[in-house]
Amino acid sequence: MDSQLKDILEALIFISVEPLTLDRIKEVLADTPEEELRRALDELAQEYGRPGRGMRLQSAAGGYLFSTKSECDPWVRRLLQIERKSRLSRAAVETLAVIAYHQPATQAEIQAIRGVDSSYTVHTLLEKKLVKISGRKKAPGSPLLYKTTDRFLTYFGLNDLSELPSVEEVAKMLEEEEQHAEK
Amino acid sequence: MDSQLKDILEALIFISVEPLTLDRIKEVLADTPEEELRRALDELAQEYGRPGRGMRLQSAAGGYLFSTKSECDPWVRRLLQIERKSRLSRAAVETLAVIAYHQPATQAEIQAIRGVDSSYTVHTLLEKKLVKISGRKKAPGSPLLYKTTDRFLTYFGLNDLSELPSVEEVAKMLEEEEQHAEK
Amino acid sequence: MDIEQVETTESEGYHIKIEVFEGPMDLLIFLIRKKKIDITDIPIAAITHEYLIYLGRKEQINLDREAEFLLMAALLISIKSQLLLPRPEPLGDEEDPRRPLVDRLLEYQRMKTASSRLREREEEQLQMWQRSVPPQSEAGDEPGLIEVSLFELAESFFLLLKRRETDHFRSLKGQEVSLEEKMREIIRELEERQFLDFLDYLGRQETLEEALIAFFCLLELIKSRVVIAVQEQLFHTIKVWLRRSRPAPPSHGQPA
Numbered sequence: 001m002d003s004q005l006k007d008i009l010e011a012l013i014f015i016s017v018e019p020l021t022l023d024r025i026k027e028v029l030a031d032t033p034e035e036e037l038r039r040a041l042d043e044l045a046q047e048y049g050r051p052g053r054g055m056r057l058q059s060a061a062g063g064y065l066f067s068t069k070s071e072c073d074p075w076v077r078r079l080l081q082i083e084r085k086s087r088l089s090r091a092a093v094e095t096l097a098v099i100a101y102h103q104p105a106t107q108a109e110i111q112a113i114r115g116v117d118s119s120y121t122v123h124t125l126l127e128k129k130l131v132k133i134s135g136r137k138k139a140p141g142s143p144l145l146y147k148t149t150d151r152f153l154t155y156f157g158l159n160d161l162s163e164l165p166s167v168e169e170v171a172k173m174l175e176e177e178e179q180h181a182e183k
Numbered sequence: 184m185d186s187q188l189k190d191i192l193e194a195l196i197f198i199s200v201e202p203l204t205l206d207r208i209k210e211v212l213a214d215t216p217e218e219e220l221r222r223a224l225d226e227l228a229q230e231y232g233r234p235g236r237g238m239r240l241q242s243a244a245g246g247y248l249f250s251t252k253s254e255c256d257p258w259v260r261r262l263l264q265i266e267r268k269s270r271l272s273r274a275a276v277e278t279l280a281v282i283a284y285h286q287p288a289t290q291a292e293i294q295a296i297r298g299v300d301s302s303y304t305v306h307t308l309l310e311k312k313l314v315k316i317s318g319r320k321k322a323p324g325s326p327l328l329y330k331t332t333d334r335f336l337t338y339f340g341l342n343d344l345s346e347l348p349s350v351e352e353v354a355k356m357l358e359e360e361e362q363h364a365e366k
Numbered sequence: 367m368d369i370e371q372v373e374t375t376e377s378e379g380y381h382i383k384i385e386v387f388e389g390p391m392d393l394l395i396f397l398i399r400k401k402k403i404d405i406t407d408i409p410i411a412a413i414t415h416e417y418l419i420y421l422g423r424k425e426q427i428n429l430d431r432e433a434e435f436l437l438m439a440a441l442l443i444s445i446k447s448q449l450l451l452p453r454p455e456p457l458g459d460e461e462d463p464r465r466p467l468v469d470r471l472l473e474y475q476r477m478k479t480a481s482s483r484l485r486e487r488e489e490e491q492l493q494m495w496q497r498s499v500p501p502q503s504e505a506g507d508e509p510g511l512i513e514v515s516l517f518e519l520a521e522s523f524f525l526l527l528k529r530r531e532t533d534h535f536r537s538l539k540g541q542e543v544s545l546e547e548k549m550r551e552i553i554r555e556l557e558e559r560q561f562l563d564f565l566d567y568l569g570r571q572e573t574l575e576e577a578l579i580a581f582f583c584l585l586e587l588i589k590s591r592v593v594i595a596v597q598e599q600l601f602h603t604i605k606v607w608l609r610r611s612r613p614a615p616p617s618h619g620q621p622a
Contacts, residue, residue: 004254006235006237007235007236007237007252007254007255008237008255008258009237010236010237010238011237011238011251011252011255011258011259011495012237012255012258012259012262014237014238014249014251014497015251015259015262015263015495015497016262017497017499020262024262027261028258028261028262029258051190052189052190053190053193054189054190054191054192054193054194054195054197055193055194055197065501066197066501067501068194068197068198068501069190069194071187071190072190072191072194072195075191075194075195075211075212076194076195076198078211079195079198079199079203079207079211080198082207082210082211083207093519094523094526096519097519097520097523097526098523098526100519100523101523112578112581113526113527113581114526156516156519157315157317157318157516158318158516159318162319162325163318163319164516164519164520165316165327165516165517165520166520167520167523167524167527169327169520170517170520170521170523170524171524172302173302173306173309174306174521174524197501198501200496200497200498200499239494241494248496249496249497250494250495250496251494251495251496252494253490253493253494256493256494256495259495263495267492268492270485270488270489270492271488273388273481274388276481276484276485276488277477277478277481279481279484280477280478280480280481280484281477283480283484284476284477284480295470296470296473296474296477297389297391297474297477298389298390298391298392298434298438298470298474299388299389299390299391299431299434300434309517310517315516315517316516316517337496338488338491339484339487339488339491340487340490340491340494341487347480347483348480348483350476353476353479353480353483354476356479356483357475357476357479360479361399
């Protein structure tokens, strides 16, 4: 019974988004005496304190939470960095969408559609090699033109640009959703 | 050294929300031979498989991730104050099965098998990221093609598509079902 | 054995259980199983008869799908009539008019079985919980980063267009270049030149403001079906044509 209690506590702390307080634990495990809970939590903390674990049980902000051991920090940071590289911000997705559908496009055109200055976002997309400069527009000031890259195609699993869903196709799907919602 | 490797792997899997693939791990721990990584991962999985743990190390979509044990489900739900996790609709599961077994598939192909228009269901599956657009079919009208995603695998606890019962196995199950029904 | 097809309608104090067939394939398979029919040798006349009875009663039909149920009825009737045609010699297996339907039914059955396996796996998985939010870490993380799918990319572009469209008409009232003027100008140009290149036309505008106005005029003209926008080559260029039969350009009630 005691060991099952420890299981449950481990699962609860793991799944909790915020530090899990004893009060909250008492609510969930209302039938278990507080003393028993405390004992099980102590045991759990001890287990996590042993060498050969990558996480530890921290008691912070009045609650319990798991965190990675500081010894693992360099690797954790490396993983987060790698993952960050493969992700995009909302602004980046929007900008990328504009360039994908309107290429080649200038900063001014992107801005006209998005309604906000997009130079920083275009810059990050350039860095991620999802877009590239394809030349200059024959227009006053000869602004730079941006295009999507092969890497862009790979990222989205496309063979070529013609495989992008058309605006009409998206509109149709979204309309269907609205009709369904109306019911 | 070996035990330290296990620590690091535990920490890396712990901070990942999506299954952590071996490729990613190799990127982070570039100096460690793959064999050693695999061995440490196996050991870790074994440790988590022992009784007295609230979590388990799941292998899904070709990666590793921690999840709570099913035995802890009632308490987790009480903690998160969720009555029950919502299941997919019947139409959604059916459409997923069709896409999984016929991928890449077009809307028309899905509709032909299910006998009903499936565009709304496909759209909700897209939003849930259980399927994705994978290109266009070289056919009149160049319809979009759909495929299942890694999230589909994770959702159903599959490592890869080969873990789905084969068409022959399904046919056999069907026969058994029918024999059962006749009794 | 059709437990899966049972949908429970719950109302206040009591339970009513009715089988609702979500689509025509469900109903057909139910009938075939109920009558213990060999699926490869369906007596079409009898099945059609039964099918039409269910269809007529409507109670067990998913009414959102009525059109598809009717379509299947039409198919059954056409197969029936083909079978009735006098033939000099009996049909081979390949020519059996029932064959395509049988193949579809078999495949549908397989998919239903596969989906019940998926459902079992889902049940198991739903009892295991994964975190949806990464744990706090000192290494920190940029907020709001997402993994994007192609669909999201397309959707975000579409929503962007829509948002701009609505924003615009609110903010540009009382501008120097009126929308109606611009619309008339576009129509005039179209009458002279047959078509306009969407992006090229926007690029020819003097100021960003004018480009924006032109952009939304075009959107509005497309929406009100005065002009039609055609992409000859996907995403390379959008051409705008005047429709032959077209309503009057939309009016926004501002001084011209």
